[in-house]
Amino acid sequence: MDPLQLWAGVRFAAQNGNTGGLLTAAAQNGLHLSAITAQPGGFCARCAAWRYPELSRLARRYRVRLRIQKRDGLFFRLRPLLRRRGLWAGLFLFLPLLLWLQGAVWATDFTTLTPGQRARAEVILRQQALSAGEFVSEEKLSSGEYALLQSGEFSWASLNFSKGRLIVEAAAAKPVPDIASGTLHGITALVVEAAAARPKPDIAAGTLHGIRAKCGGTVLRTNLTSGTMLVTPGQAVEAGQGLIGTARMERDGTLIFQPAAGRVLAQFEWEFSETLPAAVAADQLTGSKSHQYQLHFAGKSLALPPWSSHQENARAITRHLHPAFWGLALPCSVEETVFYHTQNETLSYTGDQLLALARLHSRQVLYAAYPDAVLLTRKEDFSAEGDQFHYRVCYTIAADICQENAKTAED
DSSP states (O other): OOHHHHHSEEEEEEESSOHHHHHHHHHHTTOOOEEEEEETTEEEEEEEGGGHHHHHHHHHHTTOEEEEEEEESHHHHHHHHHTOHHHHHHHHHHHHHHHHHTTBOOEEEOTTSOHHHHHHHHHHHHHTTOSTTOBOOHHHHHHHHHHHHHTSSEEEEEEEEETTEEEEEEEEOOOOOOOOTTTSHHHHHHHHHHOTTSOOOOOOTTTSEEEEESSOEEEEEEEEEESEEOOOTTOEEOTTOEEEESEEEOTTSOEEEOOOEEEEEEEEEEEEEEEEESEEEEEEEEEEEEEEEEEEETTEEEEESOOOOOOTTOEEEEEEEOOEETTEEOSOEEEEEEEEEEEEEEEEOOHHHHHHHHHHHHHHHHHHHOTTOEEEEEEEEEEEETTEEEEEEEEEEEEEOEEEOOOOTTO
16 A cells, blocks of 8 residues: 555545546556455545546546545544644643643652652652652752751762653661760770879779670670670679670780670570550441542642541541553642541450460560570469459570660769
C-alpha cells in the first residue's frame, strides 16, 4: 500500500464505460491503485486522496463513472477536529498553563535511596512544602537540603529540580563514635594533674576506672580493646568494681593514657517480679472505618467527598497518593486518612495467658538491660490471688557487665 494512502486515502467504485481502459491509463500515468476488486459492470479500488482528481479526469475520458465509497486515513480523522474553534482556543490556553506548571513538582525521583530512607525523606520534604503540586524555588531547595541534614538521617543531601521533576540524592548518616567528656577519662585526669591548684592524684595502672561493673558476678571471659584490664576469668566482682582502667605504666615508669574499651563476660543472677491484673479494659477494633480525602495543590488544600464523620478516638492511618493520567504523574497529591473505629471492652486473661505475658515482660526488661544476655537457667514462681497474678523469676545468665563510669578523676 502506498504510504500516502495511510495519511489520506479514498476508496471508490468505477462503473460503466471502458473500465479496462481506465486501469491501463492509470498505470501509464503513474496512478497507483490498490485493493482492486472486480464488481458487476466495473471495479472497486483505493488510491491516495491527492491523486483522485487526476483519476477523475481520466475517468471522464473513458466515460467511466466514479463514486467515492469511503475516505479514510489520519488526515480525514483530524480534519473535523481542526475545524473546532474551541479546540484551538484550549490549545493556546493549555500551552502557557503547561509552561507555568513546569515550576511545580510533578514527580519526585528517589532512585538512590532505600525504601526506608525514601519514606523518611518524603515526610521531611512534605514539611518543607516540596511535595507533588508545590511550586519550587531556590530557597525551598536550600531549606529542604538543610532539613534533610538536620534530621540526622543523612550525612549528605542534594535537591535538584528540572521541568517538574524533583531529584533527591542523599547518603545515610554513619553512627558517630561516642567520644565525649567522661569517656576518655585518662585525658581528663592528665588535665587535672597539670592543674597547679590541685594536688597530684595517685595515678597508677588501673586506678582511674573508666569502665565499672553494672552488677556483681563471676568473670567468664574478657576482651580488651583499649586501656588496662583489671580482672581475670574466674574472679568474682561486685557492682561498681573497676573492670577496665584508662592508664597503664611502662617499664620506665611513664604513664600512658588510653580510653577504656572492651568487654567482660560474667555469670550472675538476675531477678524480675511483676503483678498483672486478670482483666483489663482496652480499645478493640470494631471492623467499621471511614475515609477522608484532601487534595493538595500549590500550597492549598481542598476537602474531597465523601465527607464522612469519624469516631473521636478512632485510630487514623494517613498516606499520600500521587494521581497519574495515562502513566503521567499530575502536579498534585491526595491525602487519604482511614479512621478505624474502636470500642472499649474488658479483656479477661487465662492463667496460661498471664504466665506467657509475664514471661514476655521479663525477657523484654532483661534484654533491654543486657542485649547480649545468654540464658543459662530459670527459676520462676507464680500464683493467682483473686483478680491478681503474681510472677517472680530468677535467671542465671551470662552477659557483658561493662558500664562506663560517668565520673572523672576530679570526683
